[in-house]
Amino acid sequence: MRTVPDMHTVALAVAGGQSLLELAVAFDVFGIDRSALADPWYDFAVCAPAGARVGGWFQVSTPYGLxxxxxxxxxxxxxxxxxxxxxxxxxxDAVRAAHEAGARIASICTGAFVLAAAGLLDGRRATTHWMHAELLARRHPRVRVDPDVLYVDDGDVLTSAGKAAGLDLCLHLVRCDHGSAVANALARRLVVPPHREGGQAQFIQAPVPSRVDGGLxxxxxxxxxxxxxxxxxxxxxxxxRVSERTLTRQFRAATGTTPLRWLLTQRVHRAQELLETTDHSVEQVAARTGLGTAATLRRHFHRTLGVPPDAYRRAFHARSRAAA
Structure with missing residues (x-):
């Protein structure tokens, strides 16, 4: 594998039918001359087969094939x-050949399916958009799919969740290559948070199941x-009106988890709602969600979502109140 200081040529693999946003994210981070931040910056190449289109209408014009x-x-x-x-x-085939030649491979969203098909994720932990994580795991059982994180850095192979997480991953690559100061300066130019840890949760909604057996x-x-x-x-x-053992069995069959784990998840989700939509203190949120103390709330919130309640509120509170 090539050393980090040598990693300055970035190629964007375009096969056609993809989203313009993800292509634009990669171009904005790597394709614009940022030599004022770090010199040399990246050499950027869009690689696509002849006639490839993205966004349903945009034809890719590039001298570089896959x-x-x-x-x-x-x-x-x-x-x-x-x-x-x-x-x-x-x-x-092209992605596999690039990896065999020593390239660092990074996927955005369901690009992980390409990496998995190339065999690059076998035996590795990886992620993708939470909507497609189950399919990825079923189709490629040798991949350890983690649907609850923004991105996974496994050295020479990296995977990320949805489109916004792709930007987090691209900034993470810049941080790996050029350090935090350069990555933070670039984030300021892009007007995005300077650093979201890969282990941060994707913040998916988990409502009460609409159909469960019996009276559950x-x-x-x-x-x-x-x-x-x-x-x-x-x-x-x-x-x-059942025994605890029967309830636990029914719960696991209907929800895939235990009653206590389900309760804790619902309490954390309620805490999310209160942090987004109210000005209650963390102590008040803990009391209103049955978690008791602020310390207990912070521990479970961070363990479940990967960020503390205060950071979650800073990220979501103003936007949620404005929408309301």
Whole structure:
């Protein structure tokens, strides 16, 4: 593998049918001359087969075909436009050849399907957009898919979640190559947060299941209305009129988790809502979600979402209040 100081040639792999936004993210970070921040900056090349189109209408005009990927130091692979179909064989072959030649490979969103098809993710931890994580894991069982993070850095192979997480990953690459000062300066120019850790959660919504067996649906609704109370498994079992063992079995079958884990997840989600939409203190949010103390809230919130409550509020509170 090439050393980090040598990583200055970045190739963007375009197969056609992809999103303009992801291509623009990579170009904005690597394709614009930023030599005022670090000299030399990156040499950037768009690589695509003849006649490739993106965004449904934009025809790619570039002198570089996919064979150019093999000479790059870093290859960016945007989303695969149709994950239900295998990615283009020529793209998969070109990405595999680039990696074998020593390139660092990074995917954005469902570009992870291309990396997986090339065998680059076998035995590795990887991520993709949470909507497609289950499909990736099912299709490529040797990949350790983590649907709950923004991006995964596994050295010479990196994967990221949705489009915004692709920008986080690109800034992470700049930070790896040029240090935090350069990455932070670039983030200021792009008017984005300077650093979001890859382990930060994708902030997906997890509502109460709309269809569950038996009377469990009514129980879940009953519990959600009482999250400020110190509910226990015994309380849930009593409300459902079943034994604790039966309740646990039904819960796992319907929700994939245990009653206590489900309760904790719902409390954290309620805390998210309160942090976004109210001015309650962290202590008040802890009390209103049944987590008791601010310390308990902070511990579970950080463990679940990867960020502390205060940081979450700074990121989402003003926007949520403005929308309201």
């Amino acid at each position: 064979d150019r990927l093999v000479t790059a130091d870093t290859v960016i692979v945007p989303w695969s436009h149709d994950v239900e179909q295998p990615p283009p064989a020529d793209l998969v 649906g009514a129980l879940l609704s009953w519990a959600v209305e009482r999250l400020d109370e110190p509910l226990t498994v015994s309380d849930l079992a009593r409300a459902a």
